[in-house]
Amino acid sequence: MSVTLKDVAQAARVSVSTVSRALTGTGLTSERTQQRLVRIARELGYRPNPIARGLKTGQSRLVALLVHNLTNASFQVMAEVVQARLKALGYQMLLCIGGDDPQQESDTLATLVDHRIDGLIVVPTGKNGAQLKTLSKDVPIVCLVRRDDATDLETVLADDPQGAYLGTRHLIELGHKRIGLIVGRQDTTSGRERLSGYVRALREAGIARDDTLIHAGHFEPETGATCARKLLDLPRPPSAIFVANHEATLGVLRVTAERNIAIPDDLSLLCYEDMPWFEWHRPAISIVDNGARDLANLAVDRLLHRMDAKGNGNDGVREYRVGARLIKRDSCRRIDALAPAKSAKSKSSSSKSSAAKSAKV
Amino acid sequence: MSVTLKDVAQAARVSVSTVSRALTGTGLTSERTQQRLVRIARELGYRPNPIARGLKTGQSRLVALLVHNLTNASFQVMAEVVQARLKALGYQMLLCIGGDDPQQESDTLATLVDHRIDGLIVVPTGKNGAQLKTLSKDVPIVCLVRRDDATDLETVLADDPQGAYLGTRHLIELGHKRIGLIVGRQDTTSGRERLSGYVRALREAGIARDDTLIHAGHFEPETGATCARKLLDLPRPPSAIFVANHEATLGVLRVTAERNIAIPDDLSLLCYEDMPWFEWHRPAISIVDNGARDLANLAVDRLLHRMDAKGNGNDGVREYRVGARLIKRDSCRRIDALAPAKSAKSKSSSSKSSAAKSAKV
DNA sequence: CGATAGACTGCAAACGATTGCAGAAACGCT
DNA sequence: AGCGTTTCTGCAATCGTTTGCAGTCTATCG
Secondary structure, eight states, X not given: OOOOHHHHHHHHTSOHHHHHHHHHTOSOSOHHXXXXXXXXXXXXXXXXXXXXXXXXXXXXXXXXXXXXXXXXHHHHHHHHHHHHHHHHTTOEEEEEEOTTOHHHHHHHHHHHHHTTOSEEEEOOOSSOHHHHHHHHHHSOEEEESSOOTTOOOOEEEEXXXXXXXXHHHHHHHTTOSXXXXXXXXXXXXXXXXXXXXXXXXXXXXXXOOOGGGEEEEOXXXXXXXXXXXXXHTSSSOOSEEEEOOGGGHHHHHHHHHHTTOOTTTTOEEEEESOOTTTTTSSSOOEEEEOOHHHHHHHHHHHHHHHHHHTTOOOOSOOEEEEOOEEEOOSSOOOOOSSSOOOOHHHHHTXXXXXXXXXXXX | OOOOHHHHHHHHTSOHHHHHXXXXXXXXXXXXXXXXXXXXHHHHTOOOOHHHHHHHHSXXXXXXXXXXXXXXXXXXXXXXXXXXXXXXXXXXXXXXXXXXXXXXXXXXXXXXXXXXXXXXXXXXXXXXXXXXXXXXXXXXXXXXXXXXXXXXXXXXXXXXXXXXXXXXXXXXXXXXXXXXXXXXOTTSHHHHHHHHHHHHHHHHTTOOOOGGGEEEEOSSHHHHHHHHHHHHTSSSOOSEEEEOOGGGXXXXXXXXXXXXXXXXXXXXXXXXXXXXXXXXXXXXXXXXXXOHHXXXXXXXXXXXXXXXXXXXXXXXXXXXXEOOEEEOOSSOOOOOSSSOOOOHHHHHTSHHHHHHHHHHO
């Protein structure tokens, strides 16, 4: 079917091994034949067969990226970054979707190593630590975004404590004293860490922590809606909400729209992790950027390092943190410390929005 | 490193070939040894090496999906569908991102066939027809969403004429007579087809085509903004806008928000292809669904068919169309035929929105 | 009881590359 | 000229499977 080394060898009247050496550029062939063979190979349209090569060398030039889904914008950019970086180095990316499901993750991991992938970047579910640990003996692995506590794998994490701190501080600096927090499940690292960043910022500013303003929940839009309602229905509702649970954002936005709450006039809104449409939304939504791009790049760097190092590429560092940064757009507003802004409450109690509420909630 | 057939054979004191036959279930081994070998293989944790197998059989159990990007929601669901279907059949999906760039597409295609993929689903750029045609001799290929006119490859397409027709008719049925259309570049199939569907619906309803209401442009948010402005600035602006250019949607939404145009009260808005947040948006945005899920499923069906058929799986059909359907949400409103609704124009000429306009446009 | 079909099994050659080893050629040196 | 180096090339084994062919064994039948 396709042109093999043998074909080239025959055409050039030399042995297969000579062709192999010439084309891989080992320097063990004479300049003259080297060039001649390269030319002939090109003329014949020879393309090395990675499968055959892989069988012999045990390498596949395949690197896998295992993420939970592709709906999350962060995973999208990570996939694109990883793909671009790897392609430039002659690797093919195997993108796998694990759905945050341990069983699927486990299956996928197994088939991946079967395929002799040269490296793996994985967002672990956290439930297959043992397996990951075993596999890491055969193949370089870097964890991304989440840590699997059962392993000591090299892990590239977002700096969530820092990000949440930055976001909260921003709101405080704008004069907000009552800041609602909608955050993820507290049995996840990111959930806990973001809460801690929020708390730290509050403490530094000398603002008392008010647990009625803090809501933790699942990574789903519905959670955002529920929590937002609870916050807005408070006797003294917050003047700002920090949605540090990415997936919950849609729910929050829906509730504010339903209740006709103007952002940022009635309520300041700060979200976590970008979505492509945030900057097109009016008002453009301010966010804490978790640095998806940087995360992906660093993960690739570390993976490549390990792959080069052939086994023991651990430089002692187990964990890398990628700085978060604040992207100010138009959804947060300074409130006057002296004459506090009308609270969202006042608006939501108007006849119109309460009608909307009873109708749609 | 890992357990091979040889290891199993030694443990069982039989030959490698027997083990191979027993495990692949060719029925050429006695019931008894078959079961024994399977048991031993499992005990030893044997896992077949796809690379070695691939070298011999010429198959890799890898199927590639080549799309333009992952930002587009349709591509996301397609990727997820394809991945799920293939995994169930024991294939691994190789997801590649071509960026709608002919050069990248060409490179990727080449490495994919090098890797001896068993099948390929591709959203073609349209510039590598010759290459695709050549490759299709070696590997089953199905085109998705776009046709490459230089080939006669089997192609699964959305029914854009139908979708655009459905959408337009919906707006007409709601009483709209002046319907703005924002559509994609006219050198793409989808761009042309959607325009034709729109025109057909108009004609059927006996509404004269007004070219000032029709804007074709690039697949970018900015295009949407520009076109929306042009439409809204018309002496007699439309009462409804049909955004049949998915990527342009964000731009349109921004402009309506900037100008404080209430949807659907001041303007009805109908979009093409879903985004995950459309139903969370207030008002929830009505769309014409291009059937991404069905498209992906059909593409997989056809590909599998071809892969089974070993070469000549063409059933004469070259082109499949997947029906579009209308999803009514809250962004389109019935307008009274007798007393026409206040047009967007009246609103946009209020002091507030014109201030916004001069400031931000 | 011997022949023979039928059911299993093993040998060995592939698949297309890489690579250790040894032979050949070319060269310089005494 | 003879010898040792150096440089290049080819032979053949190997990676882990699959598979055609031939051989072995059992059972069946005449």
